Amino acid sequence: MLTMQAAPVGLDINAKRQNSMKVLVTVKRVLDYNVKVRVKADRSDVDLANVKMALNPFCEIAVEEAVRLKEAGVATEVVVVSIGPKAVQEQIRTALALGADRGIHIETENSPESLSVAKLLAKVVADEQPGLVILGKQAIDSDNNQTGQMLAALTGLSQGTFASEVKIEGDEALVTREVDGGLQTLGLKLPAIVTTDLRLNEPRYASLPNIMKAKKKPLDVKTPADLGVELRAHTELLSVEPPAERKGGIKVGSVAELVEKLKNEAKVI
Amino acid sequence: MATLIIAEHDNSILKPATLNTVAAAAAIGGDAVLLVAGEGCQAVAGQAAQVAGVNKVLLADNAAYGHQLAENVAPLVAELAKSAGFEYVLAPATTTGKNLLPRVAALLDVGQLSDIVSVESADTFKRPIYAGNAIATVKSLDAIKVITVRGTAFDPVAAEGGSASIEAVTAVHDAGLSRFVGEEVAKSDRPELTAARVIISGGRGMGNGENFALLEKVADKLGAAVGASRAAVDAGFVPNDMQVGQTGKIVAPELYIAVGISGAIQHLAGMKDSKVIVAINKDEEAPIFQVADYGLVADLFDAVPELEASL
Ligand SMILES: Cc1cc2nc3c(=O)[nH]c(=O)nc-3n(C[C@H](O)[C@H](O)[C@H](O)COP(=O)(O)OP(=O)(O)OC[C@H]3O[C@@H](n4cnc5c(N)ncnc54)[C@H](O)[C@@H]3O)c2cc1C
Numbered sequence: 001m002l003t004m005q006a007a008p009v010g011l012d013i014n015a016k017r018q019n020s021m022k023v024l025v026t027v028k029r030v031l032d033y034n035v036k037v038r039v040k041a042d043r044s045d046v047d048l049a050n051v052k053m054a055l056n057p058f059c060e061i062a063v064e065e066a067v068r069l070k071e072a073g074v075a076t077e078v079v080v081v082s083i084g085p086k087a088v089q090e091q092i093r094t095a096l097a098l099g100a101d102r103g104i105h106i107e108t109e110n111s112p113e114s115l116s117v118a119k120l121l122a123k124v125v126a127d128e129q130p131g132l133v134i135l136g137k138q139a140i141d142s143d144n145n146q147t148g149q150m151l152a153a154l155t156g157l158s159q160g161t162f163a164s165e166v167k168i169e170g171d172e173a174l175v176t177r178e179v180d181g182g183l184q185t186l187g188l189k190l191p192a193i194v195t196t197d198l199r200l201n202e203p204r205y206a207s208l209p210n211i212m213k214a215k216k217k218p219l220d221v222k223t224p225a226d227l228g229v230e231l232r233a234h235t236e237l238l239s240v241e242p243p244a245e246r247k248g249g250i251k252v253g254s255v256a257e258l259v260e261k262l263k264n265e266a267k268v269i
Numbered sequence: 270m271a272t273l274i275i276a277e278h279d280n281s282i283l284k285p286a287t288l289n290t291v292a293a294a295a296a297i298g299g300d301a302v303l304l305v306a307g308e309g310c311q312a313v314a315g316q317a318a319q320v321a322g323v324n325k326v327l328l329a330d331n332a333a334y335g336h337q338l339a340e341n342v343a344p345l346v347a348e349l350a351k352s353a354g355f356e357y358v359l360a361p362a363t364t365t366g367k368n369l370l371p372r373v374a375a376l377l378d379v380g381q382l383s384d385i386v387s388v389e390s391a392d393t394f395k396r397p398i399y400a401g402n403a404i405a406t407v408k409s410l411d412a413i414k415v416i417t418v419r420g421t422a423f424d425p426v427a428a429e430g431g432s433a434s435i436e437a438v439t440a441v442h443d444a445g446l447s448r449f450v451g452e453e454v455a456k457s458d459r460p461e462l463t464a465a466r467v468i469i470s471g472g473r474g475m476g477n478g479e480n481f482a483l484l485e486k487v488a489d490k491l492g493a494a495v496g497a498s499r500a501a502v503d504a505g506f507v508p509n510d511m512q513v514g515q516t517g518k519i520v521a522p523e524l525y526i527a528v529g530i531s532g533a534i535q536h537l538a539g540m541k542d543s544k545v546i547v548a549i550n551k552d553e554e555a556p557i558f559q560v561a562d563y564g565l566v567a568d569l570f571d572a573v574p575e576l577e578a579s580l
């Protein structure tokens with residue numbers, strides 16, 4: 001099923017790209033996935049004051065995949081980029097401790113909307129010319145699931161979303177995707193944009209020596225103006241409310257009682 | 270005012286998620302136009318034309334669209350949206366819609382509203398954020414509004430009763446960037462998770478994949494679909510397409526039975542809008558009991574066979 005056809009472009013070009021494939025990984029700072037957020041009393045937004053922040057789990061998987069590609073000799077350099085206020089440097093350092101080589105911080109006041117993030121990333125792609133860009137499939141705060149696909153559109157590159165396996169073969173990335181019906185494998189012309197699903201890999205923990213080393217790795221800071229990108233708002237957040245609460249139910253004492261309730265009280269069976 | 274809706278299909282059958290998306294378009298108002306892009310998908314266009322409330326069906330039948338490759342379909346949708354002056358572009362928030370629509374939005378230089386659960390006005394919508402722990406009311410500032418729709422939040426329109434015209438679209442976009450290699454599609458006689466009236470899901474507590482047979486027997490009697498927690502999928506008990514949750518499928522059946530599932534926020538995000546929730550868990554402190562209408566503290570290996578026998 002996975003037999004490869006001859007590469008359509010000159011082999012030596014491939015060889016060259018293979019020899020110097022750079023992987024760009026994006027990381028987003030989000031609240032820790034164990035934290036249950038509360039809506040502010042004035043309903044203007046959720047309350048993130050004093051909440052534990054972390055690397056978005058899908059981005060952690062993206063970093064791990066890139067580092068594994070480097071360890072396997074497929075990638076030569078792993079560059080990690082994050083967009084947001086100064087605090088996102090913490091997540092860049094985490095990625096560097098996990099094995100990325102250098103960081104780029106694009107400093108903005110807050111975390112911009114997906115399309116703006118994608119526009120900034122498109123400029124970084126143009127500058128860095130990576131062979132592969134790996135993003136998380138979704139950020140667990142805004143749950144948008146957009147940025148990778150938008151970046152692919154803006155750069156005119158192929159996209160492999162919700163990846164559970166990535167293999168580089170010749171000038172193609174073979175990406176297995178988790179889709180509603182099961183799994184789908186696509187062959188993507190490189191350079192390609194990939195977004196990670198949960199089962200792509202299990203990220204490692206950063207060791208203490210690597211955390212120390214990460215502090216010395218290069219980290220460039222840029223602004224949207226440096227990249228020539230003007231950010232525009234596409235949405236306005238009007239309010240945030242808590243979801244409808246479910247009222248607690250009852251405990252039943254036996255299977256017989258359960259079946260009786262489902263039949264006669266809830267009337268669902 | 271008109272809305273372009275991306276039909277979800279497999280080249281032979283129109284998927285039910287399309288009907289929920291048409292319902293969202295009806296809530297917005299104006300004309301509803303369904304785009305059927307695929308290969309050999311005439312029959313789907315026929316079904317689409319019968320959907321209640323659809324004014325027109327656009328049929329783009331070409332090998333380039335056969336596998337819904339975003340690189341090829343996105344430019345088609347963007348071109349149609351621009352040339353025909355659509356103000357809204359909608360798709361179901363399925364993996365196909367989520368893959369395609371942001372690419373369309375970026376080509377149109379507009380943002381996307383993901384996974385809306387209600388239409389408040391022509392430009393304002395509600396959508397869940399933070400795994401459903403907050404609901405944001407968001408106003409779109411863009412001229413073309415690109416939106417994915419959470420199926421469980423909109424009752425489907427009738428699959429029949431309409432009589433839309435079918436118009437062929439000849440534009441072919443073949444970007445040559447990607448190719449379909451293969452797929453492993455789970456074959457099952459059971460209803461699809463997102464369309465099932467009853468779902469029984471198993472978690473890590475099931476212990477292994479073979480034990481899911483216990484749930485299947487109950488499912489057979491109830492005409493239910495079988496789902497799973499991420500822990501069960503990660504452990505290799507069952508395939509990924511069975512995962513319910515924030516990053517899996519969002520479901521809202523009449524009855525959801527959670528077996529050996531603790532009730533992590535990420536799992537709850539996918540099922541807490543179910544009408545009736547039953548939890549079977551041996552740990553009486555398990556958080557799943559906080560959302561369950563009926564909780565049974567029991568060992569699943571006793572309770573599930575007993576449940577099956579009493580149905
Ligand atoms: C309640 C709430 C209100 C908000 N209000 C506003 C508002 O009023 N105005 C506003 O401009 N924004 C607002 N935001 C922020 C904005 O919605 C998101 O930050 C933005 O949509 C970014 O996309 P995403 O993270 O959802 O992307 P997704 O598409 O879900 O993320 C996919 C992947 O893209 C990458 N990525 C995304 N963002 C970054 C980043 N900053 N740096 C590096 N990589 C990244 C990551 O790899 C991530 O895994 C709000 C967010 C929330 C939760």
Ligand SMILES: Cc1cc2nc3c(=O)[nH]c(=O)nc-3n(C[C@H](O)[C@H](O)[C@H](O)COP(=O)(O)OP(=O)(O)OC[C@H]3O[C@@H](n4cnc5c(N)ncnc54)[C@H](O)[C@@H]3O)c2cc1C
Pocket residue numbers: 033057058140471472473474475497498499500501512513514515516517518528529530531532533534535536539549550551552555567568569570
């Ligand atoms: C970014 C991210 C996204 C995620 N997305 C999802 C998602 O979409 N969906 C999802 O489900 N999870 C998701 N998770 C994982 C989630 O956090 C939990 O780890 C997962 O839901 C736990 O699955 P579980 O309840 O089956 O396992 P556990 O938490 O291990 O619970 C097993 C339960 O089984 C019970 N049990 C054990 N044996 C028996 C028995 N014999 N009889 C009765 N009861 C028994 C135990 O008491 C326990 O409560 C995500 C996590 C992250 C970080």
